[in-house]
Amino acid sequence: MPWALIAIALLAFGTSALLTQRLAQGLGPLDHPNERSLHQRPIPRSGGLGVLAGLAVCFLCAWLIGQADPGLAWIGAALCLVAAVSFADDLRPQSPLIRLLGQALGAGLVMAGGLIWDRLELPGLVWTFPTWFAWVLSLLLIVWMINLYNFMDGMDGLAGGMAIFGFLSLAWFGWQGGERAYSLVCLGIAAAAGGFLVHNLPPARIFLGDVGSSSLGLLAAASALWGAQLGLFPLWIAGLVFSPFILDATWTLLVRLARGERIWQAHRSHHYQRLVLAGWGQRKTLLHAYGLMAAVSACALAAPRLTVGEQWLLIWAWALIYWLIQRRVAHLERAAPG
Numbered sequence: 001m002p003w004a005l006i007a008i009a010l011l012a013f014g015t016s017a018l019l020t021q022r023l024a025q026g027l028g029p030l031d032h033p034n035e036r037s038l039h040q041r042p043i044p045r046s047g048g049l050g051v052l053a054g055l056a057v058c059f060l061c062a063w064l065i066g067q068a069d070p071g072l073a074w075i076g077a078a079l080c081l082v083a084a085v086s087f088a089d090d091l092r093p094q095s096p097l098i099r100l101l102g103q104a105l106g107a108g109l110v111m112a113g114g115l116i117w118d119r120l121e122l123p124g125l126v127w128t129f130p131t132w133f134a135w136v137l138s139l140l141l142i143v144w145m146i147n148l149y150n151f152m153d154g155m156d157g158l159a160g161g162m163a164i165f166g167f168l169s170l171a172w173f174g175w176q177g178g179e180r181a182y183s184l185v186c187l188g189i190a191a192a193a194g195g196f197l198v199h200n201l202p203p204a205r206i207f208l209g210d211v212g213s214s215s216l217g218l219l220a221a222a223s224a225l226w227g228a229q230l231g232l233f234p235l236w237i238a239g240l241v242f243s244p245f246i247l248d249a250t251w252t253l254l255v256r257l258a259r260g261e262r263i264w265q266a267h268r269s270h271h272y273q274r275l276v277l278a279g280w281g282q283r284k285t286l287l288h289a290y291g292l293m294a295a296v297s298a299c300a301l302a303a304p305r306l307t308v309g310e311q312w313l314l315i316w317a318w319a320l321i322y323w324l325i326q327r328r329v330a331h332l333e334r335a336a337p338g
Contacts (some may be wrong), residue, residue, distance in 0.1 A: 005184050008061040009191040016054030016195025018037060020047050024199050024206040030092045031207050043204060045090055048212020051192045052083055055215075058188025069181040074113025075222045082106040082146060082218050086210040100143070106218055107142035115225040117141055121234040142221040145242075148211060148218030148249035156202035157273050157286045162245055163193035163216050165293040169300055170223050170232075170239045177232040180222075189219055204281045214285035233304060240300045240318065244292050247322050248272070271329045278329075278336040292325075 013334030028046030059076060085102030088094055099294035118134040120127040129137065153159040167190035193216065199205045208216070237244060248271050256263050258322045268277060275285045298316065303311055 004065060005187055007181070008058055008065075008184060009187045011061065012054040012058040012188045013191040013195040014054075015057045016050045016192040017198050018050075018195075019053045020050030020196045020199050020206060023047060023050055028208065031209070043207055045207040045209035046081070046211070047196050047200060047206040048208045048210070048215060049087075051196045051208070051212050052079075052215060054192025054195050055079075055188060058185065058192065062184050062188075063221065066186050067181040069185075069226075071113040071115065071226065072185065074109050074115075074179070075219070075226075076107040078113075078222070079215055079218060081109065083211050083215045086214040090209045090211055093114035103146050103214070103218075104139065104145045107221075108148070108197040109138050110142055110218070110222050110225070111135060111138050115222055115229060117225060117228075117235065121228075121238055123315070138225070140255050141225075142218065144250075145221035145246075146217040148245055149220060150213040151249045151252070152245045152270065152272075153208050153213035154268075154270065155286065156204035156282050157197060157200055158272060158289060159208055159213055160193045160197035160200050160218065161286070161290050162242065162293060163220075164190050164197065165297050166190075166220060166241050167193070167223065167288075169297045170227055170238065171231040172301060173227055174230075177230065179232060182226060182230060182232070186223055189216075189223070202286065232302075236315070237300050237303050239291050240296055240303070240315075241297055243318065243322070244289065251326065271325065274329050274333055278332040280332070 004149070023046045024044055026044055028044055028049070030042040031045040043122050059072065062072070083101060085094070085099060085106075089099055115132050115138070117138045118129055118131075149159065149162075152162070167186045171183045171186035171190060174180070174186060178280070196206075196208065196212070200207070220242055224235060224242070227233055227238060228235040252269050252271070253263060256267070256269060261267070268274070272289060275288075276282055280288075299314055299318070303314060306314065
């Protein structure tokens, strides 16, 4: 069975890489640079289609070898809906209301498949939510993950790298827990993201586009809820895995709200954007981001073997680390010339 998983992952990687290479030749919509961009020339933004093609191969193979979990159909339906609305936005900007409605309907499909955030589970603590609250919270979680992944897809190699580190970590949890279908799906997502990343490392030849970033955000939320439902990990561990994106996007949103800014407008306020503009450049910023992703993944994988006290120490240690990162970014901005 391990060889079957590896073979399917390689097939997903190859499919994604080959289609992304073709798309990078100028097929599909272009992302034209503006005052808020980090790139200097028009770049195709259809790379998400390559990722989705790799995922389709993975899902099909999972079904053929009898490793398709019944809930996967609901995730697949939600993915098709969110991807369709997002690609329409790539082709011609849609109203925020249409995008939000598509995302909410996609979230509803995931929840209809039984993936609900029904309890707060922290080290040594479990609090079960009322049913209505669990549905509302699940809807907000999924829609926010879709959007925050979109917000964080603003630098070469960043979103693809987060997908690789994040979904490989979840795949490992699935393998260790004996959940082969879950492990296969997460490994396939990471492999498809890797095929895209071959052409997205700086200087990028192609971008994910909304179709890719929104799809990966949906899959991150659904996979986190799915893994928690299977008992592979408490949800906070999945949150730690994707914390480089969750905390940056959430912190930036709260700061912009506090400043009275129009949060739906494009901007360059994320930590990674600020580092690039402060003089680090995309390569240096990306390498540090990958180091952060690797570190949180390693800690998340080790967390289930820790005692309750050690898990709380881990949580507070990362809270301190992220606070220090925020302070460091602000210091570099002030020290930057001009």
